[in-house]
Amino acid sequence: GENVEQHPSTLSVQEGDSAVIKCTYSDSASNYFPWYKQELGKRPQLIIDIRSNVGEKKDQRIAVTLNKTAKHFSLHITETQPEDSAVYFCAASNDYKLSFGAGTTVTVRA
Amino acid sequence: SQTIHQWPATLVQPVGSPLSLECTVEGTSNPNLYWYRQAAGRGLQLLFYSVGIGQISSEVPQNLSASRPQDRQFILSSKKLLLSDSGFYLCAARMTGKETQYFGPGTRLLVL
Numbered sequence: 124g125e126n127v128e129q130h131p132s133t134l135s136v137q138e139g140d141s142a143v144i145k146c147t148y149s150d151s152a153s154n155y156f157p158w159y160k161q162e163l164g165k166r167p168q169l170i171i172d173i174r175s176n177v178g179e180k181k182d183q184r185i186a187v188t189l190n191k192t193a194k195h196f197s198l199h200i201t202e203t204q205p206e207d208s209a210v211y212f213c214a215a216s217n218d219y220k221l222s223f224g225a226g227t228t229v230t231v232r233a
Numbered sequence: 234s235q236t237i238h239q240w241p242a243t244l245v246q247p248v249g250s251p252l253s254l255e256c257t258v259e260g261t262s263n264p265n266l267y268w269y270r271q272a273a274g275r276g277l278q279l280l281f282y283s284v285g286i287g288q289i290s291s292e293v294p295q296n297l298s299a300s301r302p303q304d305r306q307f308i309l310s311s312k313k314l315l316l317s318d319s320g321f322y323l324c325a326a327r328m329t330g331k332e333t334q335y336f337g338p339g340t341r342l343l344v345l
Contacts, residue, residue, distance in 0.1 A: 212277065221334055
């Protein structure tokens with residue numbers, strides 16, 4: 124089955140700086156890669172996703188890049204704000220199921 | 234757009250008691266449905282998924298079971314709860330023909 128590894132497990136950044144989270148996957152057949160943000164005590168919320176036929180996607184301060192050859196994808200958050208503090212999960216899928224990374228706790232320091 | 238309901242929102246149960254958590258989905262037909270568990274400070278563990286009525290796939294052998302008696306209803310059950318069953322239980326749905334899974338609000342279960 125698919126195995127997704129996510130790094131780092133914790134990330135502390137100064138407000139206004141950028142944050143980068145990296146994930147690798149094992150199954151070359153995976154073709155869909157979503158990112159979820161989970162605030163304390165809440166449900167995970169989809170923030171951006173990318174499909175294997177696209178190398179990069181951007182939505183305001185958030186961007187995701189995908190390298191199919193190396194089987195890794197990354198989340199980039201620019202101009203971080205206090206409300207970006209949360210746990211972020213990457214995932215990979217090629218059928219009915221999503222395989223999640225272990226999560227990255229992002230703390231934005233004011 | 235689809236809406237996912239879960240109840241109860243919170244539950245405190247003694248060890249050895251039964252469990253029934255319910256998930257219902259509005260705004261879509263024939264969704265794929267999923268049960269996840271999240272232990273405190275941990276990641277998302279897929280427990281069960283269903284692609285249709287009466288069709289259940291189990292990902293992790295344990296004392297939990299799932300059923301899908303109706304197209305948009307997914308139930309998670311246990312006959313006897315263990316302390317290790319404590320956690321945040323999330324139902325997710327994926328619309329037919331789409332790839333994205335959306336999560337319900339979750340049920341927080343504490344087994345004492």
